[in-house]
Amino acid sequence: MAADPTLPTAASTRNTPEPFPRSRRWQPVFAFWATQYKRTWQGNVVSRFLMPVMFLLAMGLGLGSLVDSSSGGVDGMPYLQYVVPGILAAQSMWVAMGESSYTVLGAIRWQMQYHAMLATPIGVADILIGHIGWVASQIALATGIFLAVGAAFGAWASWWVLLALPLTVLTGLAFTVPVFAFAATQENDAGFSIMFRFVMTPLFLFSGTFFPLDQLPAFLRPIAWVTPLWHGVDGNRDLATGSPDWLHLLGHTAYLLLVVVVTGWLAYKAFRRRLVV
Amino acid sequence: MTSDEPLIHASGLTKRFGDFEAVKAIDFAVQRGEAFGFLGPNGAGKTSTMRMVGCVSPATGGELRLFGLDPATEGPRIRARLGVVPQKDTLDEELTVEENIWVYGRYFGLSKPQVRARATELLEFAQLTERARSKVEPLSGGMKRRLTIARSLVNDPEVLMLDEPTTGLDPQARHVLWDRLFRLKRQGVTLVLTTHYMDEAEQLCDRLVVMDHGEIVAEGSPRDLIREHSTREVLELRFDVDDHAELAGRVDGLGDRVEVLPDRLLIYTDDGDAAGEKVHAAGLEPLSALVRRSTLEDVFLNLTGRTLVD
Ligand SMILES: Nc1ncnc2c1ncn2[C@@H]1O[C@H](COP(=O)(O)OP(=O)(O)OP(=O)(O)O)[C@@H](O)[C@H]1O
Ligand SMILES: [Mg+2]
Numbered sequence: 001m002a003a004d005p006t007l008p009t010a011a012s013t014r015n016t017p018e019p020f021p022r023s024r025r026w027q028p029v030f031a032f033w034a035t036q037y038k039r040t041w042q043g044n045v046v047s048r049f050l051m052p053v054m055f056l057l058a059m060g061l062g063l064g065s066l067v068d069s070s071s072g073g074v075d076g077m078p079y080l081q082y083v084v085p086g087i088l089a090a091q092s093m094w095v096a097m098g099e100s101s102y103t104v105l106g107a108i109r110w111q112m113q114y115h116a117m118l119a120t121p122i123g124v125a126d127i128l129i130g131h132i133g134w135v136a137s138q139i140a141l142a143t144g145i146f147l148a149v150g151a152a153f154g155a156w157a158s159w160w161v162l163l164a165l166p167l168t169v170l171t172g173l174a175f176t177v178p179v180f181a182f183a184a185t186q187e188n189d190a191g192f193s194i195m196f197r198f199v200m201t202p203l204f205l206f207s208g209t210f211f212p213l214d215q216l217p218a219f220l221r222p223i224a225w226v227t228p229l230w231h232g233v234d235g236n237r238d239l240a241t242g243s244p245d246w247l248h249l250l251g252h253t254a255y256l257l258l259v260v261v262v263t264g265w266l267a268y269k270a271f272r273r274r275l276v277v
Numbered sequence: 278m279t280s281d282e283p284l285i286h287a288s289g290l291t292k293r294f295g296d297f298e299a300v301k302a303i304d305f306a307v308q309r310g311e312a313f314g315f316l317g318p319n320g321a322g323k324t325s326t327m328r329m330v331g332c333v334s335p336a337t338g339g340e341l342r343l344f345g346l347d348p349a350t351e352g353p354r355i356r357a358r359l360g361v362v363p364q365k366d367t368l369d370e371e372l373t374v375e376e377n378i379w380v381y382g383r384y385f386g387l388s389k390p391q392v393r394a395r396a397t398e399l400l401e402f403a404q405l406t407e408r409a410r411s412k413v414e415p416l417s418g419g420m421k422r423r424l425t426i427a428r429s430l431v432n433d434p435e436v437l438m439l440d441e442p443t444t445g446l447d448p449q450a451r452h453v454l455w456d457r458l459f460r461l462k463r464q465g466v467t468l469v470l471t472t473h474y475m476d477e478a479e480q481l482c483d484r485l486v487v488m489d490h491g492e493i494v495a496e497g498s499p500r501d502l503i504r505e506h507s508t509r510e511v512l513e514l515r516f517d518v519d520d521h522a523e524l525a526g527r528v529d530g531l532g533d534r535v536e537v538l539p540d541r542l543l544i545y546t547d548d549g550d551a552a553g554e555k556v557h558a559a560g561l562e563p564l565s566a567l568v569r570r571s572t573l574e575d576v577f578l579n580l581t582g583r584t585l586v587d
Contacts, residue, residue, distance in 0.1 A: 019353045019354055019356075019357040019385070019386060020385075020386025022353075024386070025353075025386075027383075028380070028383035028384045028386075029384075031380070031383055032380045032383070035372060035376055035379070035380055036369070036371065036372065039371065039372075111367075111369060111370065111371075112365070112367040113367065113369055115333075115363070115367045116367035116368075116369075116381065116384075117384055118333050119331060119333055119356065119359075119361040119363070119367075120356055120357070120381070120384035120385055120432075121353035121354075121356050121357045121384065121385060121386070122353075122384050123352070123353060276333070276334070276335065277294075277334060
């Protein structure tokens, strides 16, 4: 056998310090997900660019020129400027759901990274805050790239669109947090494909992303009002087209915050039930 | 707490899952610097106990103290002083060997430079320096286990908790691992481990408890347990029969006690050779007759009527 390495466990280092302050314990969780991301960041960033480029080409220029020439745009604005703020919000929903489903269940069941964390001073709340914070940063990155690409295509009519960044991150969080709660109740990934097919796709199509809600039958509209996506779509559109109605925006923000807080509590309960047994 | 108080103290410690009682009001104490083991078969409640002691699973009943602290209220403070090697590795297989240690060290509040320096020492200790940059996934079982141990030492723990550290490893890998654990023990780290291998328990543990069905059925040093619950020697007899139970009656009384296993008879006696002669004198012709010393396996068999590993 090789050498004889002994471990430095001198009496001076023996007195284990108090664990670092509770308010900072989410940070190493965030750092862990960042370390994982570093392995695949190139591919990730490329796809974050391609997504908006494809949508702007197809919806804005392709479909947009058709809509504009046949009906003179929507609500008096070019279709490009109408539809792109909505897609910006919808993208945050995709990123949110994509980053919060398999990864969360994997950290519980397959790779068990949460269990590794819980054997240390890290607690369930730190895991939630650190991981959700990481997803929020991913949504912010995707949104920032989308904003830049959209600007290059002339999709924004106003500088107010910069405020769409925080609103879009909040919209994404209003999906991330409930999906965390949902994922923590799942035994396998079957529930996720149902979620993508029967929740995400209909929301994408019927939350005012592509056409005004009042085109929908009246009985369907309230469904759009209670789901988070419409609040993001409508708020983004207000900002991007340079006609912000501040009271509306306040309402959207408050509603999205409410969703985050309520489902955050549910997620905490679900995580505890699953991880602390 | 004063220095002669036990480092870990449990009384009436209980764990229930629904109606099922996995750990039934057990009592034990671990002193600083000792190697303490839980020996028991599958389902005995070893992992359930370790998880409570590791402050990741709340006790359903009873009292538990580590360093004089209560896990129910002081979990993070206690866990900061523990190293945990769970039964199932929780390494991140897609990260590299060194990244696994870096990330884990941060969970204890160590800074980036601190974890990097520490990782270098720990990889040296675990003989993984050459693999530092390799992903975890392709590593052998023994290497992963050593990495888990290296990782668990990142916070310089006072107590190292190992749940079946060598299950599934080949003999060579087990010996490497035992060697590392001895070194830690010599350096004053308290070891708490579970195993269902009696040779591991005999090798590593100063003191152990034998668990079965959620209860502690015996406690002591390996040597004391053998003295108390078994004879000095064992005569193992194999016959050319389908069912060894048929012959049990004919060897009765040749030793202190007879155990019947599907494939052999065990005669417990302080003098195995003498018992062997009596077997021949009685006109029995075993295919093989082997005299050996008693082990913890025999202790377990005597206490529970079952073998440890089936
Ligand atoms: N989360 C749980 N829910 C329900 N039952 C459980 C749970 N965890 C363990 N058990 C049951 O408790 C009993 C003790 O399990 P435990 O894992 O503590 O045993 P063990 O001694 O570690 O066994 P092994 O040698 O197989 O690891 C088993 O019957 C097991 O099925
Ligand atoms: Mg176990």
